[in-house]
Amino acid sequence: xxxxxxxxxxxxxxMGAGVLCALLLCGCGVxxxxxxxxxEMKSTSFFAxxxxxxIQIAGDEELLNEAQQMVADxxxxxxxxxxxxxxGKINKDKxxxxxxxxxxxxxxxxxxxxxTEGALDxxxxxxxxxxGFTTGEYHVPDEETIEKLLSQVGYDMVRWQDxxxxxxxxxxxxxxxxxxxxxxKGYTGTALSDFFKENGVDSALINLGGNVQCIGTKQDxxxxxxxxxxxxxxxxxxxxxxxxAEDIAVVTSGGYERYFEEDNQIYWHILDPKTGSPAKNGLxxxxxxxxxGLMCDGLSTALFVKGRDDAIDYWKSHKGFDxxxxxxxxxxxxxxxxxxxxxxxxxYANSTxxxxxx
Amino acid sequence: MKKNDLILIGGLxxxxxxxxxxxxxxxxxNTTSGAEVVVVIDGKEYERLPLNQDASKEIQLSDGQxxxxxxxxxxxxxxxxxxxxxxxxxxHPISYNGQSIVCLPHKLVVSIDGGKEMEVDTIAQ
Amino acid sequence: xxxxxxxxxxxxxxxxxxxxxxxxxxxxPLNIGIPGAKIGLANIVTVVxxxxxxxxxxxxxxxxxxxxxGLTFGNFAMMLYSAAGALLSFTMMYFxxxxxxxxxxxxxxxxxxxxxVGQIIVAIFAMETSQLIYYLPVLVIIGTIxxxxxxxxxxxxxxxxxxxxx
Numbered sequence: 334x335x336x337x338x339x340x341x342x343x344x345x346x347x348m349g350a351g352v353l354c355a356l357l358l359c360g361c362g363v364x365x366x367x368x369x370x371x372x373e374m375k376s377t378s379f380f381a382x383x384x385x386x387x388i389q390i391a392g393d394e395e396l397l398n399e400a401q402q403m404v405a406d407x408x409x410x411x412x413x414x415x416x417x418x419x420x421g422k423i424n425k426d427k428x429x430x431x432x433x434x435x436x437x438x439x440x441x442x443x444x445x446x447x448x449t450e451g452a453l454d455x456x457x458x459x460x461x462x463x464x465g466f467t468t469g470e471y472h473v474p475d476e477e478t479i480e481k482l483l484s485q486v487g488y489d490m491v492r493w494q495d496x497x498x499x500x501x502x503x504x505x506x507x508x509x510x511x512x513x514x515x516x517x518k519g520y521t522g523t524a525l526s527d528f529f530k531e532n533g534v535d536s537a538l539i540n541l542g543g544n545v546q547c548i549g550t551k552q553d554x555x556x557x558x559x560x561x562x563x564x565x566x567x568x569x570x571x572x573x574x575x576x577x578a579e580d581i582a583v584v585t586s587g588g589y590e591r592y593f594e595e596d597n598q599i600y601w602h603i604l605d606p607k608t609g610s611p612a613k614n615g616l617x618x619x620x621x622x623x624x625x626g627l628m629c630d631g632l633s634t635a636l637f638v639k640g641r642d643d644a645i646d647y648w649k650s651h652k653g654f655d656x657x658x659x660x661x662x663x664x665x666x667x668x669x670x671x672x673x674x675x676x677x678x679x680x681y682a683n684s685t686x687x688x689x690x691x
Numbered sequence: 692m693k694k695n696d697l698i699l700i701g702g703l704x705x706x707x708x709x710x711x712x713x714x715x716x717x718x719x720x721n722t723t724s725g726a727e728v729v730v731v732i733d734g735k736e737y738e739r740l741p742l743n744q745d746a747s748k749e750i751q752l753s754d755g756q757x758x759x760x761x762x763x764x765x766x767x768x769x770x771x772x773x774x775x776x777x778x779x780x781x782x783h784p785i786s787y788n789g790q791s792i793v794c795l796p797h798k799l800v801v802s803i804d805g806g807k808e809m810e811v812d813t814i815a816q
Numbered sequence: 817x818x819x820x821x822x823x824x825x826x827x828x829x830x831x832x833x834x835x836x837x838x839x840x841x842x843x844x845p846l847n848i849g850i851p852g853a854k855i856g857l858a859n860i861v862t863v864v865x866x867x868x869x870x871x872x873x874x875x876x877x878x879x880x881x882x883x884x885x886g887l888t889f890g891n892f893a894m895m896l897y898s899a900a901g902a903l904l905s906f907t908m909m910y911f912x913x914x915x916x917x918x919x920x921x922x923x924x925x926x927x928x929x930x931x932x933v934g935q936i937i938v939a940i941f942a943m944e945t946s947q948l949i950y951y952l953p954v955l956v957i958i959g960t961i962x963x964x965x966x967x968x969x970x971x972x973x974x975x976x977x978x979x980x981x982x
Contacts, residue, residue: 378800379734385793385800387813469775469796543816551812560809562816571783571790575811585815591776620815696922696967700960703929707956714950 519630928963
């Protein structure tokens with residue numbers, strides 16, 4: 334009685350399944366086959382870059398592991414809190430070389446610093462530290478301290494030049510420190526998105542601590558629905574509006590992300606590099622929608638600092654992105670590129686929604 | 692075949708089917724209201740609590756980290772925490788799948804599993 | 817009861833038949849993720865034996881079958897499951913028959929149901945998951961249906977065997 338048992342078993346199992354379905358008309362105990370989606374979504378969630386990262390992709394689980402590794406690599410190069418990172422070393426020695434990828438991010442950040450005339454400034458870090466936003470030990474510094482620190486703040490005082498093999502050499506003044514944190518997550522989102530696309534993923538949603546980057550559409554072909562958080566603490570739904578998005582980055586900056594209260598005054602972490610104090614120019618949330626995550630990330634901070642009118646002017650004179658601005662009195666302003674894909678959430682349906690055209 | 696045979700067969704089938712239907716119904720009722728609050732600390736699941744039962748839970752870690760999780764009226768929120776930034780305390784209550792409260796200093800994430808579907812896929816914030 | 821040559825040969829034939837039917841069952845696994853769910857084809861032989869060569873011989877037959885099939889197709893754990901099923905099933909059938917309240921059909925149903933019940937009880941202890949008890953209704957339904965079918969078949973076989981043996 335020597336049969337090839339494996340092949341017998343295989344056939345028998347299929348037959349068995351048929352017999353069984355007939356037997357168990359009620360379907361008890363039998364898991365009906367999962368609905369016929371193309372590819373199963375795989376997801377992961379981990380802590381990195383001081384935030385929570387959620388990634389879901391229609392693709393292989395191994396890609397998620399590699400993605401997490403990529404994030405860890407970037408973090409180890411760029412972390413401002415680590416003395417051994419490239420940035421940490423430059424801040425300590427006031428001179429140093431950035432490897433090609435860090436150099437790309439550095440140059441991207443510098444471009445935004447320049448184009449926004451310092452509304453974004455990678456050298457604001459010492460002031461941010463003084464306020465305690467990097468450690469959680471918040472306090473309001475006195476004016477003298479801020480003045481002194483501000484004398485060493487200015488992206489235009491950062492000396493840099495292209496080195497060999499796409500590297501960049503950076504020289505800082507004695508008390509200067511730089512931080513690429515305002516663009517790193519945006520860059521990482523786009524980098525991960527490119528990595529997934531190269532590996533054949535055509536549907537993915539990446540959320541790096543609130544910085545969203547999506548690939549393609551959902552598997553059923555409908556666009557990703559990306560909520561923009563309400564900056565108002567008394568919100569019931571927590572959502573000011575929803576954006577339907579395909580293949581794009583959506584980055585929001587708001588005072589609600591990190592703040593503290595002292596003497597009934599709210600102080601948030603987005604500082605105006607000109608004053609060294611929290612940027613209060615009427616905006617409470619700025620969302621940038623665009624292809625380039627690094628630009629979206631940097632601009633979301635810079636336009637928050639600029640305030641509504643200057644932000645609109647900036648949008649009118651620059652291309653490649655759209656904007657959602659929320660002012661402190663609850664008015665929402667969007668730009669024409671997303672007028673059909675953005676809608677206010679039911680809670681804010683009665684808010685004023687203005688569409689800006691070029 | 693005797694009459695007793697039929698009684699036996701009929702009896703067994705009726706009892707079994709009754710229990711089976713009961714199980715199904717019970718399961719169904721339990722999965723629709725089975726939304727859970729999931730607490731994850733540094734990537735590891737720490738606790739699961741039903742969202743439909745009001746509760747107050749101290750989440751205390753060995754190094755003195757403390758977050759108090761409250762579940763009230765089908766919503767979960769952090770009522771108290773000894774983290775430096777207190778962002779988690781100020782987060783509005785969550786009740787939908789995909790929503791989460793994060794306490795970064797304590798590497799704690801509170802999220803909802805098996806609850807109502809939110810109409811959005813993710814939140815930019 | 818003394819065994820004559822005819823009965824020895826008959827017992828041997830039943831064992832062989834039980835063995836073959838068990839093998840057929842291995843080829844047709846009731847793969848519904850429920851440990852212990854079985855059509856119980858080999859039960860035909862046990863029922864027939866019970867009605868033709870007496871309780872003692874059919875008990876021996878059951879034990880020999882379980883050991884043979886276990887050694888050939890399964891592992892120790894599987895042997896334990898089927899031993900529990902076979903013994904409980906045999907016991908219930910024995911009492912079912914002795915009560916004289918049931919025909920071969922009812923006895924076979926008892927056998928089918930308790931074969932599955934015995935297996936799940938062992939599985940509950942072996943896997944330490946009382947959750948398995950939820951499968952009991954399904955197992956009872958499967959056991960009842962297969963027991964009834966086997967009862968009809970066994971009844972037909974018994975008539976012919978009795979003619980042959982007498």
